[in-house]
Amino acid sequence: MSTRTEHDLLGKREIPADAPWGIHTARALENFPVSGGGVPASLIAALALVKKACALANKELGYLDRAKAEAIIYACEQVSDDPGCPLAALQGGAGTSTNMFVNEVVARKAGHDVHPIEDVNLHQSTNDVYPTAVKVAAIFGLRELAEKVETLQGVFQRLENRFAHIPTIGKTELVDAVPLTLGAEFGAFAEAFARDRWRTFKCEERLRVVNLGGTAVGTGLTAPRPYIFLAADKLREISGLGISRGENLVDQTANADAFVEVSGILKACAANLLKICGDLRLLHMTGKIRLPAVQAGSSIMPGKVNPVILESVMQIGIRVQANDFIITECASRGSLQINEFMPLLAAALLESMELLGDACAMLAGHAEQIEADEAKCAALFFQSLEIVTAFLPSIGYERATELVEAFKSTGRTDFKHYLTEELGEELVEKTLSPQNLMALGHRD
Incomplete structure (x- = not known):
């Protein structure tokens, strides 16, 4: 050779x-x-x-x-x-x-x-150019992620509107609670993603201050003073990012807490993805919604289809939460004037952004094809004893309790039909209408 x-x-x-x-x-x-x-x-x-x-x-x-x-x-x-x-x-x-x-x-x-x-x-040191580069890469990563979260938010907002007319039973502690609409459930998902979008967009500000020009420990030793002031300006100019040189470059070189703050925002997004994908699996399991079938679910059970996209997204969420721990550890273990663990911090931070972007894109494409099973929603809704809660302003707690106890003794399953017999069709239809269920309180 x-x-x-x-x-x-x-x-x-x-x-x-x-x-x-x-x-x-x-x-x-x-x-x-x-x-x-x-x-x-x-x-x-x-x-x-x-x-x-x-x-x-x-x-x-x-x-x-x-x-x-x-x-x-x-x-x-x-x-x-x-x-x-x-x-x-x-x-x-x-x-x-x-x-x-x-x-x-x-x-x-x-x-x-x-x-x-x-x-x-x-006129450079690893200790100023490397952290600066991590921030530049992270800002670009945040911008890409914010766009994908925005797309995901839009998908769930459209589902909110599409399902707004479908009454369903809410659950607390996985037990039937009070009625609302399926659209309201998806609206709550959309609002969570809206916060993720805003937080992701805003936390770019935490990364704009760089230590470029500080050389080894932030004092600028070996670099001419005019260069120290000009280098960050040139970076801002060619990158199109709102980069600025830190006022205290010793601080910017020694401390990595800004990355921990950004990672916390990413962890919040991961937490929302985990929670919402878990909820979608439950809604699919109960039959209220139908997830798109994307692949055969078993090597032994013919006909089985699993919620694999949701499971993939949830695993990404777990990975991002683990990365947040890594980033926190790396930032806290820097010593005196530098952070020796910046390579691991950088890898974990940039991976989290990329993974979350992939997760949002996957979930957006998958959720766009979610369908509601209105017949199943209606059946579960009419069977639930908790729909009686909506009638409390009209009939009071004691009368509602009597109706529940009397219905149980009949052996029937359609509680709504029973309520119609007891209270009249007009009151039942008005009380259980999507408009009334989502009216944010009742009017006397």
Whole structure:
């Protein structure tokens, strides 16, 4: 195999001549043979975008000559478009291996004797460019997620309207409670997703403040003052994001609590998905709704169809909740001036956003095809003794109790028909109409 010789602090070594990276990446590939996923592509693309902003700042200020700067900028754009990275996500060094991978790949693509550290990494440290890149990738991820949650919200709002005329029995503690409409149940789902959409959209604000220019510990040591002020401006300009440089870069470098806050928002979305998918399974089990059949449900039971889409979404919710614990742990275990566990934090955070986006898209497409079984809803509604609760303003608690006890002794199943016999058709139809059930209280 044809090789080339490179050197670093630890000495020289041979690298395959056609390898797009250098010695730092080669050592990282040996040091971290960890399975379970690589560095997220979105993070590599974001890191290349940060490198481009830094090169633009250095070019404008004259710290990079024009030819080198433009070569670096072009190479960064290539890496952003094709961000493949062979490194494992779980690596030591607070992201240094990933930073060096991008430095080396950009330098190789740039040519012009571009040095990965002295040119591509000029006036930078892993400790400022890597957290900044995580925030950039996360903001883009949040925007994509917010759009998918919005679509999901719209689907359930349409189901709310479609099922608004169908009376059903609500349940508390899985036992028949009081009547409402099936549309109201789906309206509650839609409102939960509306909050997820708003929270996801708003929490972008938590990630806009970056420590770019702070170098190793937030003091800006080794970086010229004009560059420190310009780098974040360039990043804001080329990314289209509302990026701003933190006022206290030591704080921004040392503390990762903003990621925990964002993860909490993602966990809330996961909790809603888990709860609502669980409810949809129950409604399907009772026969009130019919979920679309998407695949055969058993290798042994002919004709069985399972709610597999809902189960997949629920597993994603569980994974996101687990990731929230990981993100919280990583943020809390940083020490003094940096957070060494940023690679795991980044992988968990970006995975949660991507998984939630997948879950919302799956659920939206599936829910769009949900059908209500009006006959089954009516049968369950008419059989439930709890529909008598709706008549309390008209007949009082004691009379309602008497009607329930008398009906039980008849052995009949259609409680609504019995109430009609006892109270008259006009009162029963008016009281149990969808309009009355959802009128938010009764009028004297």
